[in-house]
Amino acid sequence: MGKVLKRPTRIVYPTPAALVTCVDREGKPNIITLAEVFHPCIANPTMIGLAIAPQRYSNRLIRETREFVVNFPTVDLVEKVDGCGCVSGRDVDKFERFGLTPMPAEHVKPPLIKECPVNVECVLKSVQPIGYHDFFMGEVVAIHVDEEVLDENGNIIPEKLRPIVFVLGEYWSLGERVGRYGFSREKGAA
Numbered sequence: 204m205g206k207v208l209k210r211p212t213r214i215v216y217p218t219p220a221a222l223v224t225c226v227d228r229e230g231k232p233n234i235i236t237l238a239e240v241f242h243p244c245i246a247n248p249t250m251i252g253l254a255i256a257p258q259r260y261s262n263r264l265i266r267e268t269r270e271f272v273v274n275f276p277t278v279d280l281v282e283k284v285d286g287c288g289c290v291s292g293r294d295v296d297k298f299e300r301f302g303l304t305p306m307p308a309e310h311v312k313p314p315l316i317k318e319c320p321v322n323v324e325c326v327l328k329s330v331q332p333i334g335y336h337d338f339f340m341g342e343v344v345a346i347h348v349d350e351e352v353l354d355e356n357g358n359i360i361p362e363k364l365r366p367i368v369f370v371l372g373e374y375w376s377l378g379e380r381v382g383r384y385g386f387s388r389e390k391g392a393a
């Protein structure tokens with residue numbers, strides 16, 4: 204079988220879905236669903252990229268207050284994730300509408316979402332218009348992790364994260380672990 208050449212478009216492979224929180228100038232919080240959250244390969248500083256269309260209410264809020272929190276939901280929150288991506292914070296309070304609980308962050312004004320096991324506080328570093336979206340680049344300033352997803356040494360237990368991943372317009376959960384970084388060398392295969 205040959206390969207079919209496709210024009211450049213969103214690639215098939217999964218990206219994590221996230222609930223991104225931000226605040227207006229008075230501190231009122233909002234939530235936007237983004238299913239394409241990018242981690243450029245930079246460890247120090249750690250950066251996160253978000254593509255947010257200019258018409259989104261959250262686009263204006265993050266530009267104005269220059270902070271956001273990326274909250275990673277578990278699969279059981281999928282309806283709330285979809286809901287937060289179908290209505291605007293201009294019209295509704297999404298914390299109230301979807302029964303999500305705001306918690307104070309450590310360094311930024313936007314709240315963490317309690318129900319999400321991992322919450323990443325970010326400070327906006329740049330905004331770059333790209334096509335129909337603006338690309339927001341944020342620096343990670345703190346990460347919160349639920350105790351329940353940590354082992355006794357404080358390491359995250361991946362099975363407990365149960366993230367939602369987005370593939371070609373659909374929500375998926377992750378399957379089985381098939382290896383670990385460097386395992387082929389340990390087996391003598393590399």
Ligand SMILES: Cc1cc2nc3c(=O)[nH]c(=O)nc-3n(C[C@H](O)[C@H](O)[C@H](O)COP(=O)(O)O)c2cc1C
Pocket residue numbers: 220233234235236237238239254255256258259260261262284285287288289290291292293369
């Ligand atoms: C699964 C999913 C993924 C989404 N991804 C994006 C995205 O990457 N960028 C974007 O601008 N909007 C995205 N949206 C749409 C926004 O979440 C939606 O327009 C939302 O209502 C905007 O809220 P706001 O006006 O309160 O900011 C997505 C929606 C869903 C359901």
